[in-house]
Amino acid sequence: MSTTAVSLTTGSRRHRWTEAGALVAAAAFLVATALAVPFLPGGMVALLLPGAIGLTVLVAAVFRPEVAVLVLIVAMFLRLPTPSIPMLPVDLFVFVFAVTLGSFGLWVTVRPDRLRQLGWVEIFMGLFVVWNLWSMFAPSRFPAVVPLTGEPMAIPRFIIIGTGVPFAVFVLGRLTFDRERSVIAMFWTVIGIAAYSAAVSIFQIHGPTALVWPKYVLANDQWPGRAVGVPNQPVGNGTLLIFGFVTAIVLASRRSEPTWRRWFLALVAAACAYGVFLTRTRAVWLAFVLVVIAGIWCAKGFRRWFVVTAAFMVAGVASNWSTFTSADRQAGGVGSTSEIHDRMNAIATALWAIGEKPWTGWGVGRFASVNTYFHRSWGPDVPWEAGFGIDAHFTELGIFADLGIIGGVVWLAILVSMIGLLVRAYRTLPADRLTGRPLATAAILVVLCLIVTGMTAELRNFDVTNALAMMMAGVAIGWADRFVPDRTRRGTFEEKE
Structure with a gap:
């Protein structure tokens, strides 16, 4: 030597x-x-x-x-x-x-050379943050308060949770998770918090309730009979459980994992899937169904896990069809129209708000005020009071109403450019290592889940789910950035310091 x-x-x-x-x-x-x-x-x-x-x-x-x-x-x-x-x-x-x-x-x-990995998606993110800050200080017709209670609304906190932290962890994920053990640590972090929230969800519904912590889960009056988990909200909890399901399956599919650990991961995936059912939330169920279908299509090498899950889902629905189609939400029925009417009226109000202030919007975080003072009904068959005073419950429409066409277009540019980079990662990364196509597949499924749930909930109010999805997307894109195709050696990755 x-x-x-x-x-x-x-x-x-x-x-x-x-x-x-x-x-x-x-x-x-x-x-x-x-x-x-x-x-x-x-x-x-x-x-x-x-x-x-x-x-x-x-x-x-x-x-x-x-x-x-x-x-x-x-x-x-x-x-x-x-x-x-x-x-x-x-x-x-x-x-x-x-x-x-x-x-x-x-x-x-x-390590200033790492900044060369950044591109258009980060530019759009920076513009979106700047536009949010401008909107925060710009004159608005409504004060920064919760309209139905008069409590002050912390707009800076709203921006940090919904925008600042997710974008920051995307950049950090893209630049710094450059070792396989870092990716493994990320997967186990997601699995750990999802497994805990799944256990809390199961104990909340079936007991023993003495094992439930935090205790506010048991004092849930807004969503009776529905698993809210540590996020204390069924959509946020269900989204987190879907993330845990996906990451557990990806790790369990690795032959390098010990047998006992693969069985443990399979148990975690099953607990997360059952926790998703216990949320009894149609948006979460729809997101889970689409994630499973997408997994069957794109999870090459481990799609059998998604096939088995799909079989259990079909068997469960078929064996309880009358209950599933009923209006009893606590029993798992999907026939209730109350929340559907809420969303329809919120959409009608958002479309009206966009038409009234199309370019700059009503101000960041102001949609609930618009929906209180200018509430609209979807039609004569929909009760007017449905959805009165609530958030947009459709993330993209809420952004267009709050930040106008300018802010909405920048947000869509972020999503489109990020999805394009994820597709590139899926197509270019090798299939025989965790930091290759399995990582890209997990990131795509997680982002898909977030987008679907964002069509029925205001994701800017959620924190850990947004950050997790953006982090995983950034990590997958970062590994694609550093991948060097090589026909003779099936590709390699740039050496790290």
Whole structure:
């Protein structure tokens, strides 16, 4: 071995040891701070705990920014059950997001060449964020309040949840998840949070309820008899469970996985599928059906998992056809018209709003106010009060009403360009490795699920599902960026630092 090779190997080992030592030290500091919380004054806790979390994420991101992204995803998943920290003016996940952005800024300063991977989709994302910010400060006919209650609406928070975090994790996913173990960690993060929400959903409906945490799941009065999971909302919960179903199937299809782990992943996929049923939400069911059909079509090498799922779905519907077509939502019936009327009137109101202010819209986050003061009915056969005062429940129409044609066109440009890049990833990546076509397939199915549920729900109010879908899309596109086709070696990937 040459002297140069020895020095490079030694330097690499030193870097790994330095990295591992820094991560262990930061994690130890965080654990020690958490253990000391009961013995410290409240003011000191308010200073030390956020500092320890921030330091841990900062150190992790300097060496592995993808770790910080996954910490952010977990923080968003636990946003509702996590109590607010005194002296911290924002939610914990917003704090972690800010630290992650700062850490990525440090990381990219020594790897500026990575920015060459960015393209039109990121330009459109930047324009959309700028247009949201302009709309936030532009004069609006309606104040930033919830119209039916008068409570203040935090427009900056609305933009961060619906736009800022998803776009940021897309970029971070595209640039930084450049190792197979990072992709595996991403998959297990999605599987872990989906499996937990599936367990909560099952225990909520069937018991034992003593195992349900957080407890607000049991105090669900708005959606009785429907599994709301940790997101505390059936559409958000069902979307998250579909993500877990897809990622569990992708990993379970890998022959390199131990047998016991593949059985565990199959169990998680089954629990997520059953949790989807327990949401008793037609939009989620439709998204799941379309994902399964798309999986049968495009999941080459592991489509049998989707075929088996489709067979169980058809058998379940056929054996309970009368119940399935009834209007009893708690029993799983789809015949109820109440929520359909809500959506129809919301669509009618959105179309009216777009016609009244076509170019710049009524202002970001203002559709609920428009739907309160200018509520429209779909037709004489639809009750006027259906859908009164609610959000758009059709993400694209809500964006056009809020941000006008300018904002809506930019949003559609983001979706179209991202879908085009995902199709390219599916076509070009190799089929024999996890970071190849299986990753692209998972990303396509997850984005498909998000788009479908977005036709009956305002996705800008959701946080972790948006971020997860965008992250997985960015990771798949990033691997396609770095793939170098080679006819003699079936393709390879650019070497990483």
